[in-house]
Amino acid sequence: MKTIVTTAYRPNGKTDELAAKAAADLLLPFVSRRKRSIGKIHLEEGADVLVAAKERLEFYPQGKTEPFFFHPNSSAFRTKRPIVQDPLIEVSGLAPGDTFIDCTLGMASDAIVASMHTGAAGRVIGCESHAVLAYVVAEGLKEYSAMPHLTESMRRIEVIPGKAVDILRNMPGKSADVVYMDPMFTETIQEATNFSPLRPAADAGQLDWTWVEEAKRVAKKSVVLKAHFRSEDFERFGFSRRVRPNTKFHYGVIDCTIE
Ligand SMILES: C[S@@+](CC[C@H](N)C(=O)[O-])C[C@H]1O[C@@H](n2cnc3c(N)ncnc32)[C@H](O)[C@@H]1O
Incomplete structure (x- = not known):
């Protein structure tokens, strides 16, 4: 486009x-x-x-008169609660000082939460295949200053434009602790974020074996998938599903410490 x-x-x-x-x-x-x-x-x-x-x-994007712009979205309130209780942090086993690869950066809310937890000694890399979205979010992460408690965590995130599988392929084995993927849901859910204007333009590609295998090669601790609770990708790709009662999405985890 x-x-x-x-x-x-x-x-x-x-x-x-x-x-x-x-x-x-x-x-x-x-x-x-x-x-x-x-x-x-x-x-x-x-x-x-x-x-x-x-x-x-x-x-x-064409046909949209509401803009997409960078905003911390859910990370604003998720980082105000004890971060170790955040479901993504809990299921991934992410620890301070770790390296976290977010394969599907989107608005970077999950990456900001991860970055707050990994801290100054850690590293967060966000891959985003939509080049303009990657740029808008990368600039927002550098410039946004309305929420001072998030500033340092946002500034630390490294954005790499491109398909996650290609970026993972160029990384050495076991070079990250956690690799995370949150592809677009195939079922639309009510969302309270300003991601909606971008929905038609975002990369709607779904998980495949090459992506999962590359993620497993790169991750030392875990590969984490977030998907709609009806998604069969958890079972299809060998993730152990962490059911979250009364939520529209679940996490799935591949434990890389036991392979
Ligand atoms: C559901 S959103 C992710 C939301 C994100 N977790 C957050 O906290 O804002 C999915 C994003 O990943 C991007 N994406 C989808 N498949 C991708 C891939 N294979 N590589 C890189 N980015 C991808 C989409 O363009 C979209 O921006």
């Missing part, structure tokens, strides 16, 4: 600069806004639109 970069409706020096940088970083064309609505730009340019707004980057 083609994407163009433009500025806010009323551009200024800052939005011009931000747009020029995004266009150069992503090797995308810059198109002057000329006071056009997003809908009009979608039609005239036949492209998704990345807007350099005053405080942030906003992404409008």
